[in-house]
Amino acid sequence: MDTIISNIQDFMPYIVIAFSAIILLLLILIIVLFRSLSKVEKKYRKLMRGVNNKNLEEHVISYLDKIDEANKTSEAALEHCSVIEERMKGCVQKVSMIRYKAFEDVGSDLSFSIAILDDNNDGIILTGIYSRNDSTTYAKPVDKGISRYDLSEEELTVLNQAINRVNIH
Incomplete structure (x- = not known):
């Protein structure tokens, strides 16, 4: 036992230096961990802001409910647009006009279709x-x-022009 103690005493400066290095490394590790913990805490506080006595799951569920409600509203609006689009097919959508001289002895293009x-x-x-x-x-x-x-030449012209108009929906 005395030999072990004398050997330890011989290497004591090296052991103290090694333990000092380990302690220094542990201190650096603790500082790094505290900084990381601080960043995580900031992110957690940012995530939990506006949450009063609710847990995160309830908060997420409330947002999912709002999303479902918005989807239902959007579907209803699309359905309503389809109904309006169908009704618009019966509205005036194509118009064509032509002015012309119906008789040679009249000076202007005062007739129309x-x-x-x-x-x-x-x-x-x-x-x-x-x-x-x-x-x-x-x-x-x-x-x-x-x-x-029976349609006149001018009436056929305006009819064909109106039919050939492209509707953009």
Whole structure:
């Protein structure tokens, strides 16, 4: 036993230096761990801000409920848009007009034809014929792009122009 103690005493300065180095390394490690812990604590506080006596799970669930509610509202809005889009097909969407001289002895392009159609090419053609003594306006119905009445050249032109208009939905 005396030999062990004398050997330890011989190496005592080296043992003290080794333990001092270990203690210094442990102190550095503790400082690094405290800094990391401080960063984690800041992130935790940032994550938990605004949470009054609720745990994080309840907070996340409340946000998920809000997301579900927003999705339902969005689906309802899309459905409503579909209904409106379907109803709009019956509204005036295609219009074409032409002015022309119906008679050679009248000086200006005062006669006109207007085609007013919906998305299904249903609607009317309005024609106004101007002459020196008279002015006449009449309408012809259009069903799926076809009129059951005879159409003049100008009326056919405005009808075809209106039918060929591109609707952007």
